[in-house]
Amino acid sequence: MQTTSNLLMIKPVRFDFNAETAVNNSFQQASADEQVSAKATAEFDRFVSVLRNAGVQVTVVEDTPEPHTPDSVFPNNWIxxxxxxxxxxxxxxxxxxxxERKPHVLSAIAEKFQVANTIDLSTYEQQHVFLEGTGSMVLDRENKIAYACLSPRTDLTVLNDWCNKxxxxPVAFTSVDSKGDPIYHTNVMMCIADRFAVICLDSIPDSKERTAVTETLQDTKKEIIEISFDQMNHFAGNMLQVKNTTGxxxxxxxxxxxxxxxxDQVQRIEKYNPILHSDITTIETNGGGSARCMMAEVFLPEK
Incomplete structure (x- = not known):
């Protein structure tokens, strides 16, 4: 099953520019706007409404003021x-x-879904190697393939361990932006849906790696919809296919x-499914992440 009708989203409480993540996230821009937190909360609420109005089930868990977690609106990275x-x-x-790994989030999930096993890879932090969930990996769940562009946030050793478990x-490669700097998360440059993939192939400089990714997508019967560097910079790779309760x-x-x-790109996408979109400019600018990062897909069995 590639898509789910259940999403976890974390309502931000003290959303803000995070200097710790900005060191390798070129999409982040600090804002002098004192209303950043309030604007981000309003954007979040509108986005949830867009999803729910389409019949998608969203479990909203509100963040806590303390400890301060400015990026809590992006839960797909830690779980x-x-x-x-x-x-x-x-x-x-x-x-x-x-x-961000707060117990009340896990409790909210356990109330609605069946949790059989928890595998904690966070101990890798002690070795200073990282794998930031479905930000680091774009998953083809039906074909059991994890696409991953290696970066300071996506380590090959941890990726292989996750894949084994x-x-x-794994399909690992290097992806860079138009300036030649490593792209921090794979879900910035590509999206896998059930029958198509949206990807910035120009961001994969090594021709052998680019061919390997292309051939893997073709072998799994995905129509490849290419986006440009400029479109990627506008978060056109940061998409997620979902379904509603009627399928x-x-x-x-x-x-x-x-x-x-x-x-033409819109037409090719809408050949497979309608598009849902919402204005989350404040979150994108200050957080350096977009719509896909805000949605953690829940594939757990429902209670």
Missing amino acids: SFHTDGTIFLYPMFAVNRRL AGFR QHYLVMSSQAYHSLTP
């Missing part, structure tokens, strides 16, 4: 949920992001990402 009842916890690059095959699929993205797409 993932799987069909066999397994939860994975991930090693995080930024020290203050490790505080989860039963996935209708949607591709979810930010309004910024949507407006960067060409009419």
